[in-house]
Amino acid sequence: MSKVVLVTGGSRGIGRQVAIQLAKEGYRLLINYNKSQKEAQETCRFLREEGYQVEIFKADVSKQDQVKAMFDFCMDRFGSIDVLVNNSGISYEGLITDMDEEDWDRIIDTNLKSVFLCSKEALKHMISNHSGKIINISSMWGQVGASCEVAYSASKAGMIALAKSVAQEMGPKGVRANAIAPGFIDTAMTQQLSEEIRKEWTSKIPLRRGGTTEDIANTALYLASDLSSYVSGQVIQVDGGMNM
Numbered sequence: 001m002s003k004v005v006l007v008t009g010g011s012r013g014i015g016r017q018v019a020i021q022l023a024k025e026g027y028r029l030l031i032n033y034n035k036s037q038k039e040a041q042e043t044c045r046f047l048r049e050e051g052y053q054v055e056i057f058k059a060d061v062s063k064q065d066q067v068k069a070m071f072d073f074c075m076d077r078f079g080s081i082d083v084l085v086n087n088s089g090i091s092y093e094g095l096i097t098d099m100d101e102e103d104w105d106r107i108i109d110t111n112l113k114s115v116f117l118c119s120k121e122a123l124k125h126m127i128s129n130h131s132g133k134i135i136n137i138s139s140m141w142g143q144v145g146a147s148c149e150v151a152y153s154a155s156k157a158g159m160i161a162l163a164k165s166v167a168q169e170m171g172p173k174g175v176r177a178n179a180i181a182p183g184f185i186d187t188a189m190t191q192q193l194s195e196e197i198r199k200e201w202t203s204k205i206p207l208r209r210g211g212t213t214e215d216i217a218n219t220a221l222y223l224a225s226d227l228s229s230y231v232s233g234q235v236i237q238v239d240g241g242m243n244m
């Protein structure tokens with residue numbers, strides 16, 4: 001039987017591309033979405049037409065009961081979970097002094113608590129299979145910190161520490177956990193920025209271009225595969241050389 005991957009936030013952007021490339025590599029695929037039902041259905045239809053085995057599931061990954069229902073669905077449909085890609089995320093821009101508790105909780109719950117909830121559910125099955133891979137889509141801001149993105153940066157740093165801790169704790173059980181730290185990737189998240197800011201960022205990147213969703217998906221493909229069988233607890237920076 002081919003392996004099973006669950007991609008959180010696979011409806012759009014980076015997650016969608018990761019999902020597509022893993023399906024094309026032969027993985028059976030569960031795409032999680034929360035708000036973008038139409039986009040998730042379109043991706044699912046497109047992949048099924050190409051002959052791939054794909055399901056979609058609506059769940060707010062910051063909510064324990066919804067995460068549990070999603071993993072129950074995954075086991076019911078596919079009977080396994082081999083790779084978990086923790087990709088769902090939201091951003092928030094503003095001064096720390098203007099940020100209220102509600103916004104802080106929303107960012108941390110969506111970006112970090114979700115990784116705990118999903119990893120915990122996935123690990124139950126990975127431990128009994130003595131095999132599994134967890135891939136956290138963090139950010140370069142989780143490594144260097146970003147002005148006006150305190151909660152986002154803290155959540156992304158937390159995703160890195162969580163991957164390293166899971167790698168330490170679950171390595172003896174045959175599970176690998178790693179993080180990817182993308183730089184400036186062209187998706188809805190960065191399209192919110194003005195053209196001027198986007199140009200300014202690009203001028204600071206040694207490779208002089210923003211990254212593509214394919215750049216991140218290729219790295220996820222590597223971390224999911226046996227090509228990375230001795231790689232665990234690492235952060236792979238995919239940022240055109242922006243942070244070195």
Ligand code: NAP
Binds near residue numbers: 011033036182185
């Ligand atoms: P995006 O286009 O805005 O997509 C965000 C995804 O997260 C969507 O699929 C969305 O699903 C999902 N999501 C948000 N809240 C959710 C929730 N509560 N439950 C389930 N899914 C939820 O962003 P992106 O650029 O592809 O970013 C993907 C990941 O890469 C994020 O974690 C982001 O922090 C990280 N990243 C991005 C960049 C960049 O430059 N773009 C750089 C570094 C790191 P719905 O629309 O269905 O709700």
